[in-house]
Amino acid sequence: MTPGGSSAGGHAEPSGSPPVSRRTASLLVVVLGATAVWVWASGAALNYVRPALTPYLLAGGVVLVLLGLLPPGGLLGRARPGHGGERPGGAARVSWLLLLPALVVVLVQPAALGAHAVSSRAAVPGGGADTYPPLAPPVRGAVPMTMAEFITRGLRDRDRSLEGVRVRLVGFVAPDRGGAGYRLTRFVIFCCAADAEALQVEVHGDATRRAGDQWLEVEGRWRPRPVAAADDPSPPPPVLDVDAVRPVAQPRHPYEYSIQYAG
Numbered sequence: 021m022t023p024g025g026s027s028a029g030g031h032a033e034p035s036g037s038p039p040v041s042r043r044t045a046s047l048l049v050v051v052l053g054a055t056a057v058w059v060w061a062s063g064a065a066l067n068y069v070r071p072a073l074t075p076y077l078l079a080g081g082v083v084l085v086l087l088g089l090l091p092p093g094g095l096l097g098r099a100r101p102g103h104g105g106e107r108p109g110g111a112a113r114v115s116w117l118l119l120l121p122a123l124v125v126v127l128v129q130p131a132a133l134g135a136h137a138v139s140s141r142a143a144v145p146g147g148g149a150d151t152y153p154p155l156a157p158p159v160r161g162a163v164p165m166t167m168a169e170f171i172t173r174g175l176r177d178r179d180r181s182l183e184g185v186r187v188r189l190v191g192f193v194a195p196d197r198g199g200a201g202y203r204l205t206r207f208v209i210f211c212c213a214a215d216a217e218a219l220q221v222e223v224h225g226d227a228t229r230r231a232g233d234q235w236l237e238v239e240g241r242w243r244p245r246p247v248a249a250a251d252d253p254s255p256p257p258p259v260l261d262v263d264a265v266r267p268v269a270q271p272r273h274p275y276e277y278s279i280q281y282a283g
Contacts, residue, residue: 046088046095048118053084055122063272064125067132069212070277132274133207134233135194138218152177155185162188162239162263166276167206167219174221174258175248182242186263189221190237190271193230196222202230203257204238208276219276225262235271239264 059065060078069077091097124130152173155163165187173182191204201224207216223238230236240262248255 056081
């Protein structure tokens with residue numbers, strides 16, 4: 021034995037915690053990639069990103085799975101002598117903590133943003149157009165429109181195109197701080213949930229007590245009021261006087277993806 025404690029023909033042992041084995045690292049890469057593929061396949065990706073980005077999530081997951089499986093470094097490769105086994109140590113144990121995010125996504129399945137995230141993310145479409153296109157034709161007695169279109173027309177349209185028109189909006193319930201009703205809310209995202217902003221409409225005339233985060237299809241009429249100034253960054257949300265309310269399931273696409281009036 022040499023003074024350093026290794027055999028004369030061997031290699032010196034590294035100090036500190038031993039490295040994570042290559043096969044363990046490959047397994048972790050496969051699990052993380054498979055989780056990304058599962059999020060895409062289950063549709064849960066739409067709780068985090070806009071639909072146009074989901075193919076990139078799938079592609080990234082597939083690449084990770086292949087990197088973790090294929091030779092020479094993957095699980096399907098032949099382990100080299102002295103490099104295939106895992107030796108116990110802090111680094112090896114800590115590496116398994118990388119599985120926690122995957123387990124959270126698969127087992128807990130975090131939902132789309134809801135009422136708890138509204139207070140710091142409220143948004144009002146800015147500016148406004150000189151003219152607005154004609155409204156869509158009514159469907160089942162009401163004009164369906166996005167929250168962004170209703171809010172923009174209600175706050176910025178000097179021709180008052182919503183006046184007297186029965187509209188249909190879909191969103192979830194957020195408590196109204198004023199106490200006169202509740203706010204129908206829908207988040208708009210531009211890339212992912214991290215940049216989400218809340219679009220809100222005050223709902224008046226619904227006598228039923230609604231639970232927070234409950235999804236509703238609301239039909240009613242815009243309550244006319246003066247047009248907000250173009251340079252007003254935060255006018256109060258428009259008011260919808262209710263004609264009918266119907267509970268609905270969360271839409272497959274829980275977010276809107278444009279803050280423009282035709283979004």
